[in-house]
């Protein structure tokens with residue numbers, strides 16, 4: 001059985017009955033917003049305008065009320081009739097193919113007690129094409145895979161950079177902070193995700209990061225610096241949140257026009273910078289919701305809180321993009 005799926009903002013594709021709408025779209029060369037692909041992050045939350053679906057995966061995001069209001073997750077839901085979705089085909093993802101490659105650890109550097117910078121080297125002819133902001137899955141052993149944002153724009157030498165925070169008791173953390181060695185052989189799968197810059201021309205661009213959520217913004221800032229003048233935003237602000245000063249484990253990004261605001265929630269009396277949570281500091285500084293385009297990455301708590309607070313001051317839903325570092329399945 002197959003069904004016709006129409007996207008309100010362009011494109012149609014055919015969907016099978018037992019495959020997620022997200023995967024069916026990808027099979028047809030269409031690209032819907034997504035991140036975790038496992039019902040945990042809410043990035044693929046979409047309004048079902050017409051038709052019906054059924055859940056084929058675990059949805060940890062939508063409430064029964066959300067479902068009653070017509071929201072679905074395209075990563076966990078399959079069509080049971082022809083449908084119309086209030087979604088767009090993300091054409092920037094066309095030609096960005098998901099690949100699996102072996103990768104060796106090229107360099108490992110501890111940036112803080114609980115943060116490591118990893119550089120991965122792919123085989124000579126295995127270049128990975130990706131958009132700044134996307135992530136890869138690192139596969140350590142069968143059944144042990146974790147998502148990590150690519151922490152730099154594509155490099156000429158093809159190497160990939162990651163910024164990894166230790167999670168206490170975490171299976172992959174035990175590897176990165178225990179036994180990982182230069183030259184270890186891993187596998188990577190990707191790129192994944194739809195966290196990438198949209199049309200930023202003339203916008204007040206805001207990046208909200210917590211912890212290693214800074215990673216995709218390093219990549220995006222490099223991309224931004226290379227954009228021609230007419231594509232540049234009106235302003236660019238990066239708020240990077242942590243608890244203590246050591247959570248700012250990288251130097252301030254070098255971008256002349258960047259308004260960089262480090263924020264700490266548990267700093268001692270010696271800290272003269274912004275205090276609290278990034279979303280509160282942003283709002284306290286004033287925001288023009290009609291011009292703002294906000295990208296948030298890091299903890300799910302920050303992302304949910306930022307989205308709610310920004311919607312309350314009038315930021316349109318399609319001006320907020322996020323990548324939540326939710327645990328893997």
Ligand SMILES: Cc1cc2nc3c(=O)[nH]c(=O)nc-3n(C[C@H](O)[C@H](O)[C@H](O)COP(=O)(O)OP(=O)(O)OC[C@H]3O[C@@H](n4cnc5c(N)ncnc54)[C@H](O)[C@@H]3O)c2cc1C
Nearest residue numbers: 146147148149163164165167170171172173212325326327
């Ligand atoms: C799209 C995406 C991009 C990501 N990018 C990055 C990145 O660039 N850098 C980075 O450091 N991490 C990133 N993560 C998180 C990363 O994939 C792992 O979840 C994290 O490193 C923990 O893996 P682990 O194997 O050490 O812990 P696990 O064995 O998976 O978990 C151990 C325990 O900790 C809990 N846990 C796992 N992760 C978290 C968390 N983030 N907060 C609170 N509790 C948690 C689990 O529920 C479990 O109880 C990303 C996640 C996603 C979905």
Ligand code: FES
Nearest residue numbers: 035037042044075
């Ligand atoms: S909930 Fe569907 S992509 Fe994360």
